[in-house]
Each structure stands twice: as C-alpha cells, then as structure tokens.
Amino acid sequence: PLVESGGALAQPGGSLRLSCVASGFTLDSYTVGWFRQAPGKDRERVSCIDYNDGSTYYTDSVKGRFTISRDNAKNTVYLQMNSLEPEDTGVYICAAGLFTTYEAMCVLDSGMDYWGKGTPVFVSS
Numbered sequence: 001p002l003v004e005s006g007g008a009l010a011q012p013g014g015s016l017r018l019s020c021v022a023s024g025f026t027l028d029s030y031t032v033g034w035f036r037q038a039p040g041k042d043r044e045r046v047s048c049i050d051y052n053d054g055s056t057y058y059t060d061s062v063k064g065r066f067t068i069s070r071d072n073a074k075n076t077v078y079l080q081m082n083s084l085e086p087e088d089t090g091v092y093i094c095a096a097g098l099f100t101t102y103e104a105m106c107v108l109d110s111g112m113d114y115w116g117k118g119t120p121v122f123v124s125s
Contacts, residue, residue, distance in 0.1 A: 002094050007119030010084050018079040018119060020094030027051075027070065030096040030113075032077040033105045034068065037118070038090035046092070047079060048106035051099065057106040061087065084123045091118040 006018040020032060033048035047068040048057045056068055067080040077094060093116055097104070100111030 002096060002114050002116035004092060004094050004116045004119040007092060007121045009122045009124065011125055012085060012123055014084050014123070015080070015082045016084065016121060018081065018092055018094075018121075020077045020079075020116060022075045022096065022114075025114075026072070027075050027077065027096060028072050030098055031100040031102050031105050031111070032068075032070065032094060032096050033102075033112070034077075034079045035093045035095060036088075036090035036121075037093065041090075043093075044090075045106045045109060048102040049077060050102040052101075055102050057102045059106075081121075084121075086123045089121060089123050091120050093118040 003021050010016050029051050031051045034046045035043050036046050037043045049068045049070050065083045070077045095112040096114045097111035098113050104111040
C-alpha cells in the first residue's frame with residue numbers, strides 16, 4: 001500500500017511537506033502522482049514524477065509553489081508545498097503506476113495501480 005502523511009492546518013503563505021511511502025513494493029519502477037480532492041469538487045491531478053528520468057508535471061495552479069521529488073532509497077515521494085493558498089485545501093492522495101509515464105498519469109489520468117487513503121490539508125487564517 002501507499003501511506004501519505006504530512007497534512008495539517010496551515011496559514012496562507014505557509015508551507016507543508018507531504019510524504020508518500022510505499023510498502024510491499026519498491027517505487028523505482030513506478031511513476032507517482034499527487035492528487036487532491038476538495039469538498040464539492042472533482043479530483044484534481046496536482047503533480048506527477050516519472051519513474052524513468054524524473055520528469056515532472058504540475059497543474060497550472062501550483063507551478064512555482066509546489067515541488068515533487070522522490071527518494072527511491074527511502075521508497076518515498078514528497079510534495080513540498082510553499083506559499084499555500086486557501087484554494088489548496090483538500091485531501092491529498094498519492095498514486096503509483098508501474099512503468100506508467102507522467103504524461104499518462106497526470107495528463108490522461110490513467111495508469112494508476114495503487115492509491116493511498118490521503119492526508120488532509122486545510123489552509124486558512
């Protein structure tokens with residue numbers, strides 16, 4: 001499974017770092033994506049990182065503020081979120097796809113094999 005952590009209440013302009021840890025399999029051959037589910041809204045693809053060359057994708061609203069990275073030795077993918085805005089509020093869920101490209105996962109919304117349960121982020125003053 002995948003287990004997310006790091007979600008919390010944050011103030012606008014603040015920062016959080018989310019972690020997605022895999023157990024039972026190694027992430028080396030998996031593209032990993034972060035998705036968010038806000039109340040009353042469709043699930044949104046936030047960011048993905050490719051298994052092959054580390055290429056990344058960010059949805060427009062988080063470009064320049066969020067950074068996705070991976071540490072295969074720790075079997076973990078991170079999402080560093082800076083300059084948080086109230087619109088970033090939601091449950092952040094990670095997913096992994098074996099040999100999936102970041103384009104497939106974050107552009108075509110396909111190729112996910114595992115999903116975590118999510119970690120909540122609430123941005124408010």
